[in-house]
Amino acid sequence: xxxxxxxYDDECRFCRASxxxxxxxxxxxxxxxxxxxxxxxxxxxxxxxxxxRLESAHAVFPGEPGVVSGGAVAAPVLRxxxxxxxxxxxxxxxxxxxxxxYRWVADNRGSLSRLVPQGLKDRADALVRERAE
Numbered sequence: 001x002x003x004x005x006x007x008y009d010d011e012c013r014f015c016r017a018s019x020x021x022x023x024x025x026x027x028x029x030x031x032x033x034x035x036x037x038x039x040x041x042x043x044x045x046x047x048x049x050x051x052x053r054l055e056s057a058h059a060v061f062p063g064e065p066g067v068v069s070g071g072a073v074a075a076p077v078l079r080x081x082x083x084x085x086x087x088x089x090x091x092x093x094x095x096x097x098x099x100x101x102y103r104w105v106a107d108n109r110g111s112l113s114r115l116v117p118q119g120l121k122d123r124a125d126a127l128v129r130e131r132a133e
Contacts, residue, residue, distance in 0.1 A: 001030060001062075002062040003029070003030055003031065003032040004030055004031055004032065004059055004060070004061055004062065004077070004080065005032050005033075005034045005040075005044055005059065005060045006019060006022070006031050006032065006033055006034065006057065006058075006059050006073075006077070007034050007035070007036045007041050007044060007045060007053075007057060007058040007059065007060070007067075008033060008034075008035065008036060008057050008128075009035075009036055009037075009054050009057075010035035010036065010037050010038070011037070012109055012113070013113050013116070013121050013125075014109040014110070014112050014113035014116060015057065015109060016121070016124050016125055016128050017113070017116045017120055017121045017124040018124075019033055019057075019124065019128055020120070020121075020123060020124020020125070020127045020128055021120075021124065022077070022081070023124075023127045023128065023131050024127065025081045025082065025084070026080070026081055027082055028080075028082075029131065030080045031077070031080065031131070032131060032132065033128045033131055033132045034132065035132075036053050036054055036058070041053075044058075044060050044067065045058060045067060047066065047067060048067060048069070055070075055106065056069045056070040056073075056102070056106055057069070057070070057073055057106075058073065059073045059076065059077060061076060070099060070102050070103065070106070071091075071095070071098040071099030071100070071101065071102035071103065072095070072099065073102075074087075074088070074091040074098050074102065075088040075089075075091040075092045075098075076088070078091065
């Protein structure tokens with residue numbers, strides 16, 4: 001299976017830490033981190049206005065049209081992860097709640113970042129760099 005580009009805000013330590021946790025879970029290495037601010041990020045997100053790109057994470061699924069953003073990313077990404085299907089099913093059953101939860105986290109990522117231990121942030125940064133290659 002072709003790796004799925006997961007687009008994230010490279011300037012947000014909370015975003016990188018969250019992505020790092022997903023990458024730890026992703027033992028099959030199906031997710032590929034791509035910074036929204038990169039040339040590849042700009043190309044993959046061409047359909048999204050530039051001033052809206054950093055408002056959420058995004059994914060581009062091979063063989064599927066378009067970009068998936070925000071809370072809508074949860075279910076298809078979770079389906080790729082070991083034992084993620086039950087959580088993906090839940091996200092599909094309660095899409096408004098999933099999206100509201102995602103939106104709350106995204107809107108408060110600066111404050112939430114202070115709760116993430118520095119060691120986890122450092123480990124996540126290293127893993128994001130490694131898997132981006």
